[in-house]
Amino acid sequence: MTFKGMPGLTSPDTGLHSIAEDLAQRFHGVFASETVERYVFESYTALARTAKVSAHLPALTAKFTADRLTALAQSKGLYPHDVPEVLFVCVQNAGRSQMAAALLDHHAAGRVHVRSAGSSPTEVIHPRAVDVMVELGIDLSQEFPKPLTDDVVRAADVVVTMGCGDACPIYPGKRYEDWELDDPADASLEEARRIRDEIDARVRQLLSEVLPQG
Amino acid sequence: MTFKGMPGLTSPDTGLHSIAEDLAQRFHGVFASETVERYVFESYTALARTAKVSAHLPALTAKFTADRLTALAQSKGLYPHDVPEVLFVCVQNAGRSQMAAALLDHHAAGRVHVRSAGSSPTEVIHPRAVDVMVELGIDLSQEFPKPLTDDVVRAADVVVTMGCGDACPIYPGKRYEDWELDDPADASLEEARRIRDEIDARVRQLLSEVLPQG
Numbered sequence: 085m086t087f088k089g090m091p092g093l094t095s096p097d098t099g100l101h102s103i104a105e106d107l108a109q110r111f112h113g114v115f116a117s118e119t120v121e122r123y124v125f126e127s128y129t130a131l132a133r134t135a136k137v138s139a140h141l142p143a144l145t146a147k148f149t150a151d152r153l154t155a156l157a158q159s160k161g162l163y164p165h166d167v168p169e170v171l172f173v174c175v176q177n178a179g180r181s182q183m184a185a186a187l188l189d190h191h192a193a194g195r196v197h198v199r200s201a202g203s204s205p206t207e208v209i210h211p212r213a214v215d216v217m218v219e220l221g222i223d224l225s226q227e228f229p230k231p232l233t234d235d236v237v238r239a240a241d242v243v244v245t246m247g248c249g250d251a252c253p254i255y256p257g258k259r260y261e262d263w264e265l266d267d268p269a270d271a272s273l274e275e276a277r278r279i280r281d282e283i284d285a286r287v288r289q290l291l292s293e294v295l296p297q298g
Numbered sequence: 299m300t301f302k303g304m305p306g307l308t309s310p311d312t313g314l315h316s317i318a319e320d321l322a323q324r325f326h327g328v329f330a331s332e333t334v335e336r337y338v339f340e341s342y343t344a345l346a347r348t349a350k351v352s353a354h355l356p357a358l359t360a361k362f363t364a365d366r367l368t369a370l371a372q373s374k375g376l377y378p379h380d381v382p383e384v385l386f387v388c389v390q391n392a393g394r395s396q397m398a399a400a401l402l403d404h405h406a407a408g409r410v411h412v413r414s415a416g417s418s419p420t421e422v423i424h425p426r427a428v429d430v431m432v433e434l435g436i437d438l439s440q441e442f443p444k445p446l447t448d449d450v451v452r453a454a455d456v457v458v459t460m461g462c463g464d465a466c467p468i469y470p471g472k473r474y475e476d477w478e479l480d481d482p483a484d485a486s487l488e489e490a491r492r493i494r495d496e497i498d499a500r501v502r503q504l505l506s507e508v509l510p511q512g
Contacts, residue, residue, distance in 0.1 A: 096467055119333060122370075125448040126340070133417040133446055133465045156336075203347040204418065232347055234339040251347045253310055 099142040100124055103149070111153050114162050124149045130231045134205050144228050151199070155239035168196050168294045171240035173252050177202025177229040179213040179268040180246045183280055186222050187287045195295055199236050203251030205229035213268050216280045242294055261290075310346075313356040314338050317363070325367055328376050338363045344445045348419050358442050365413070369453035382410050382508045385454035387466050391416025391443040393427040393482040394460045397494055400436050401501045409509055413450050417465035419443035427482050430494045456508055475504075 104124040108117040115123075127149040128141065135141055157163035170188060172181035177200055185200035192198070206229050214224045237243060237252060242259045245252050247267065254260065263286060268276045318338040322331040342359040349355055371377035384402060386395035391414055399414035406412070420443050428438045451457060451466060456473045459466050461481065468474060477500060482490045 097469055116330070116332075118330075119336065122333065122336070122448075125452075129446060129448040129451065129467055130344075132467055232343060234336075234343040237343065238339075253343055253346055255311055 096128060096142065100128055100145065103142065103146045107146070107149060107153065110150070111157070114157050115153060120149075120153065123153055127152060130233075131228075134229065134231070135207055140228075148228075148230055152233055152235045155199070156235040159235065159238035165239075167192075167194070168241045169239050170196055170198050170242045170244065170290070170294065171236055172198070172200040172244050172246065173203065173232055173248055174200075174246040175203050175248045175251075176206040176210075176269070177231075178206045178208065179210045180265050180279070180283065182209055182224055182227055182229075183213055183217060183268070184244065184246070184263075184283050184287055186217060186224055186227070187220075187280075187284050188291060190220075190222055191288060191291050192295075196291065199240070201230050201232040201236055203232055203248040205231050210269050212271060212273070212276045213280075215273070216268070216276045219277070220280075242290070244290070259294075310342060310356065314342055314359065317356065317360045321360070321363060321367065324364070325371070328371050329367060334363075334367065337367055341366060344447075345442075348443065348445070349421055354442075362442075362444055366447055366449045369413070370449040373449065373452035379453075381406075381408070382455045383453050384410055384412050384456045384458065384504070384508065385450055386412070386414040386458050386460065387417065387446055387462055388414075388460040389417050389462045389465075390420040390424075390483070391445075392420045392422065393424045394479050394493070394497065396423055396438055396441055396443075397427055397431060397482070398458065398460070398477075398497050398501055400431060400438055400441070401434075401494075401498050402505060404434075404436055405502060405505050406509075410505065413454070415444050415446040415450055417446055417462040419445050424483050426485060426487070426490045427494075429487070430482070430490045433491070434494075456504070458504070473508075 104121040107124060108120040111120055124145060128145040131144055131148060132141055154163060158165045172184040174181035181200040181202065185198045188196060189198045209224050209227055217224050232252060237255060240258060243252060244261045244263055246263045246265050265282060266279050268279045271279060318335040321338065322334045325334055338359060341363040345358055345362060346355055368377060372379050386398040388395035395414040399412045402410060403412045423438050423441055431438050446466060451469065454472055457466060458475045458477055460477045460479050479496060480493050482493045485493060
């Protein structure tokens, strides 16, 4: 039996086990190897449910799992939490939340750590969102839509939701904001630019509020 | 801060921790309590992303998590695996896969264990599916759409996909089938009955094939 889209592998298992071994080494002393293995396999299945391009799935799984384990370690106080953590959540994690995350990351220049996720992630980033971000010199082409997970919510100091209703768990001790924004998915280039600029203004405002005064 | 839809709780955390404690006891000696806790929280977030009725979420989370942990224990050989395990996967886990699971469970009468899941689960079971199953005396009203997870795939001996493309990981040593069926979501009552009867015929055939001969 061969796995569609993964020539040379009889099943994704081979690649996933090797990812799990690498990550178990990287998180040695932080998480048991069984926890890491579970995270790898469940992250793979969660991405596979929506992703069309299965050829990239192992690489995306490695990236997504590493980030989830880092978030989990932060939320448990096992990893340093030096800068504010901001999480953007929209429905598809393909437009608004990706743009907001990239813009905040850009302006914060290391003073804030940023993540994004979607309540119902799509296969790829909206091309329109990629286009209008390229105009600012920001490259979204390496990003990918990710499902919202508990670990990244727990690691966040600030959660910004955008049109995803009650999809995000509300935990105490965090700042929650809901931003009403148009969806760039079906927008014209002009509209997408306007949405981008509105997100940019809100992101700059948020940055000024979450950074320590001084 | 109060959690919408969960009066009396300041956050879902309180209820989830108590579910995690119960399940940690139930799976004592099988899984570490940290593994159980992670499963509870991630199951909650995965269900919350799509479910609208957050009042029922803690109860559904407890049920979904217990079943996932059971599947994981089975796949690792920590729990007995006495009868064939069959998993039905469609897109929404709201119609076809729910009907197939209920019909197989009905006909198998304990000789097969059945699960179902969706690549992109919806909020509730389709009323049309509930209606045509009630006609056979089978009650779907206590079921709920669940996202496809790695654990239930691993526990399965047979995986039947229905219109969900490549969403389901292909692991060696399992029997995979893909059934082409119309979607009962927008079907008339007549059409829904026809889909139900077609599923029923296929389910009976499958049952005859997976049961030990003798």
